[in-house]
Amino acid sequence: MADFLLRPIKQRHNNESKYVTIESAGGSVSKIEPIADFVIKTKLISSSGPEKLQEGKKVFINVCHSQLVPKPETDFDARIVFPLIIQNEWEIPIITSCYRRDHDKKGQECYTWDCCIHSDCSRWIREDIQLRDILVEWCLESCEIRDSVALCRDHIAFPKMKQKGAEIPALEILNDDLQRDYKTKMHEIIEQEARDPMSMLRVSDDNDCGDDDDETLPPLFPAAKESPGVKIEEIDESEVARKRDEESVVARDQKDTSEYEVKMKRYGGAEYKLRILIEDKAKNSKPGLFFPSYSAAENVLYINEKLSIPLPCDIVSSAADIKIFHIAKERKLYIYI
Known part of the structure; x- marks a missing residue:
């Protein structure tokens, strides 16, 4: 999965099918005009985001490029890069837009995303088929993460078009996001987790607290709950043994299943x-x-x-x-x- 995912500051309004610009506190913005490269066609399997998209609809992903998008620290060399990809140490940065509604040739509603990469990366994938296939998967995953959807991998096609739609909207990105050293930040998180594994749990707890200002600590030992009256029943040992054998057979069958x-x-x-x-x-x-x-x-x-x-x-x-x-x-x- 591409962990270098930059989010445009254009976000979808909850009640309207248009974009609104989110103002950033003191952050300057770069406007990126994407250059169309090729189109990925698939379909929507499921949607779990705040806006429920209709399952089974066609999906088009505009793969485009710009010199303003960050690129990997190491230029592409198949002998060096492919082993790094296997170890999750080399990826192509992708700027992924929100989805927008469109229509196919038959007039049926479809969904379109834009995935923008650096122009040098666009040249690399034209020269290496394998890298292109890997980028296609990264683009699918980026769209899935962007809008909490699942996209089909079984029927991927590449229509003979440069882009879906009359034009690809400009992307507005915070300069802080463009200049941020994500690799260093990721290493800091990993090292912090290694030094103090409980830190990740504390972050999770903080996020779950919301706006609750109650500073009262919970009791060290939970209060005992009154049972509505538990009855003690005699257990048949032969029945327990039979169920245990059935569970072991099912577990063994599942372990040996290959598909x-x-x-x-x-x-x-x-x-x-x-x-x-x-x-x-x-x-x-x-x-x-x-x-x-x-x-x-x-x-x-x-x-x-x-x-x-x-x-x-x-x-x-x-x-x-x-x-x-x-x-x-x-x-x-x-x-x-």
């Missing part, structure tokens, strides 16, 4: 000829449980010794042709050949 979704995409005339995306869909699975292995004799890729993927003979000549990138948090495995 993978595999998608393949061919590329013509590119550095990589084939991309394989493997996603762990099992509800009980945990991040970081992919163990890929390649059998040159069989020309088969094995995942966790449970999933076998025969590879085309005209593409793979040796194991050196295969590059694997694992995004643990998303339970996804990207394979480029």
Whole structure:
């Protein structure tokens, strides 16, 4: 997930379908005029924000760029950057707008977001297909975080258009946000949590307190609650043992359940000829449980010794042709050949 997410100070009014500018106390503002690059098309799965959006509606994301958007400290070099991405140490800063309502070609209502990156980053994703795929996922996540929605990953398309809508609205960003050192701030938070784990709990408690001015401390021991009369019943030990056995069988079955979704995409005339995306869909699975292995004799890729993927003979000549990138948090495995 892209943790470098800058929020425009344009926010949606609760009662009107327009934007209002939020004044900042003493903070100067930069106005960014985005340059259209390409469009991501998907659909809305769910909405949990203050404004409920209609599920199933089409979603368009304008990926655009500007020289005013911050860029990563390290310029893109595939040999250096991809290992850093796997370790969550390199990301492309994204400025994400609020959603706005629009209409598709059939006149049906849809939702549009704008994701703006630095112009150099736009050039990088044009030159590297894999980085473009990763940026698409970061843009989807940024929109989800921006307006508390969930977007579909199964039917992503790229319409032949530079932008959705007649124009992309300008973004107004606080200069303090543009100049803030997020990497240093994140390290400070991590170090503080390591030194004093209770600090995070205290912050959470402070946020939950609201405007309550009552300084009275709660009792050290909670007051005993009167029970409405608990009856003591005799327990059948054989029944307890039977239920315990049933629970262990269910737990074992759930532990052994594996569910993978595999998608393949061919590329013509590119550095990589084939991309394989493997996603762990099992509800009980945990991040970081992919163990890929390649059998040159069989020309088969094995995942966790449970999933076998025969590879085309005209593409793979040796194991050196295969590059694997694992995004643990998303339970996804990207394979480029």
